[in-house]
Amino acid sequence: MNPIVLAILIVSVIGLIAGLGLAVASIVMAVPVDKKAEAIRECLPGANCGACGFSGCDGYAAALSKGITTNTALCAPGGNDASKAIAEVTGLSAGSVAPMAAVVMCQGFCGKAETKMEYNGVNSCEMAKQLFGGPKECIYGCIGLGDCMNACQYDAIHICDGVARINPVMCKACKQCLKTCPNHIIKMMPLHEAKAANLCVNHDKGAITRKECTNGCIGCMKCVKACEFGAVEVKDFCAKVDYNKCTGCGKCTEACPVKCINLITLD
Numbered sequence: 001m002n003p004i005v006l007a008i009l010i011v012s013v014i015g016l017i018a019g020l021g022l023a024v025a026s027i028v029m030a031v032p033v034d035k036k037a038e039a040i041r042e043c044l045p046g047a048n049c050g051a052c053g054f055s056g057c058d059g060y061a062a063a064l065s066k067g068i069t070t071n072t073a074l075c076a077p078g079g080n081d082a083s084k085a086i087a088e089v090t091g092l093s094a095g096s097v098a099p100m101a102a103v104v105m106c107q108g109f110c111g112k113a114e115t116k117m118e119y120n121g122v123n124s125c126e127m128a129k130q131l132f133g134g135p136k137e138c139i140y141g142c143i144g145l146g147d148c149m150n151a152c153q154y155d156a157i158h159i160c161d162g163v164a165r166i167n168p169v170m171c172k173a174c175k176q177c178l179k180t181c182p183n184h185i186i187k188m189m190p191l192h193e194a195k196a197a198n199l200c201v202n203h204d205k206g207a208i209t210r211k212e213c214t215n216g217c218i219g220c221m222k223c224v225k226a227c228e229f230g231a232v233e234v235k236d237f238c239a240k241v242d243y244n245k246c247t248g249c250g251k252c253t254e255a256c257p258v259k260c261i262n263l264i265t266l267d
Contacts (some may be wrong), residue, residue, distance in 0.1 A: 043085035049174035064151030076173035226255035
């Protein structure tokens, strides 16, 4: 037999055997498809942000399908619409998703926050932080190089005058910016409710803070004394507001001498 023809036949037989083997393996080793999980997955927005506490949309859908969780209201980006759609698929009760938005707790704008050096490295907050805590004297505040902006899938974050600012209308509460910020100064706040918030996380003593940023909290306790509901406390030289106790009366904002406590309504 012609050697070339023989080689072609041998390769063809090997290919046929391999193909049959793969076909049999695909049947024997096939992973069962969870149709219910697939149907639930279609109800989710596909952000894969992990705000639900699971490994993205697929993880949440699988958890609902298997009964690991019965909470249909864990998807913040999908909101109440996703919760209702999931409830229709699963037969569970539709939960209510509390509307939230991310807020950057810093007012260290250019001209307010002192700088200690000119940073010319990689344009990343995480990288800049490795060098003496960042270019600003305050090592607690916004570094302003946009790691959170780059992480946001919804174009809700922009750098304004050296500080990240978040548009609450665009924010979907996916919490990706919270995970990305190296100083962890981005917090979630309720929408459509007037709440006081200290837009500063500096924990240095007041005299030091004043040298670092004129908008910084000096821990003077005036806000604590002004609050009638026990919603404000000063810990480690920095005021903190308990949103569950805050009534939005605004007395702490009036008492704050540096105006770092603001009455915020996210709409």
